[in-house]
């Protein structure tokens with residue numbers, strides 16, 4: 001299955017209610033309107049633990065999806081059976097928590113689509129980061145070096161900063177992605193997108209207890225800052241950026257742009273972007289950052305303000321002139337497990 005629209009169709013039409021059956025939750029055409037109302041208003045709010053609490057989004061053990069960089073096949077692979085499995089399990093967790101015993105097919109489909117869309121945004125962060133690496137003069141090598149020396153060794157062990165930031169990014173850009181999903185599907189979501197995003201945030205961020213992912217909540221503020229200022233002007237033509245990335249923003253403009261973000265001393269502006277400043281450091285130096293300690297609050301000043309601002313602007317919009325640096329990856333699905341129960 002190739003292409004995002006087909007993947008959504010596949011998930012929307014896939015129907016195996018066994019997980020919900022096993023949890024004694026009936027799946028019917030309609031559900032009690034009061035229960036639907038509680039799902040909308042309360043949802044996962046006070047959920048303590050759930051099926052994804054100790055599971056990693058990108059693996060290496062039983063990943064839900066992963067990103068393969070441009071040096072490989074440049075694609076996102078979705079383990080579609082596993083994603084549906086975890087979508088159903090987490091929905092059952094929420095329903096159990098609310099003591100709801102009957103759910104409608106529309107809600108199951110809606111939650112699966114939302115769950116998958118959240119994962120897509122997470123994977124797209126990995127793409128945006130690789131795209132942003134191309135702003136550095138020797139970006140390709142810097143990125144490969146980073147994959148080998150920083151991302152790889154930490155992958156699945158201590159967890160890594162890129163995974164935490166990907167989850168924080170997905171939580172903040174969630175509504176945009178969900179709007180697009182339901183637009184493509186030409187259907188109205190049975191639950192408001194705000195409720196779906198609130199619950200996805202609980203599931204993927206707030207109640208995660210696994211290295212790398214549990215740090216995501218520390219980086220929500222900076223992602224929100226980027227999101228709410230997502231119309232940073234691109235001053236120079238991208239051609240300039242490609243030949244001399246440093247000139248993407250001149251000094252005066254860069255300072256002006258930064259002033260929109262900073263509420264403090266101009267000397268410490270970069271601390272408004274703790275995680276992203278550390279990630280930029282990891283990319284530039286090829287060294288691991290202490291993102292999982294209190295030192296996360298004191299990232300070093302980026303080696304170039306202009307490139308760092310361009311690096312931030314690149315993350316703000318999935319579709320933008322930065323696509324010239326690296327086009328979006330292909331998207332495909334895979335059946336990753338047999339005999340799912």
Ligand SMILES: [Zn+2]
Nearest residue numbers: 057058163166
């Ligand atoms: Zn990931």
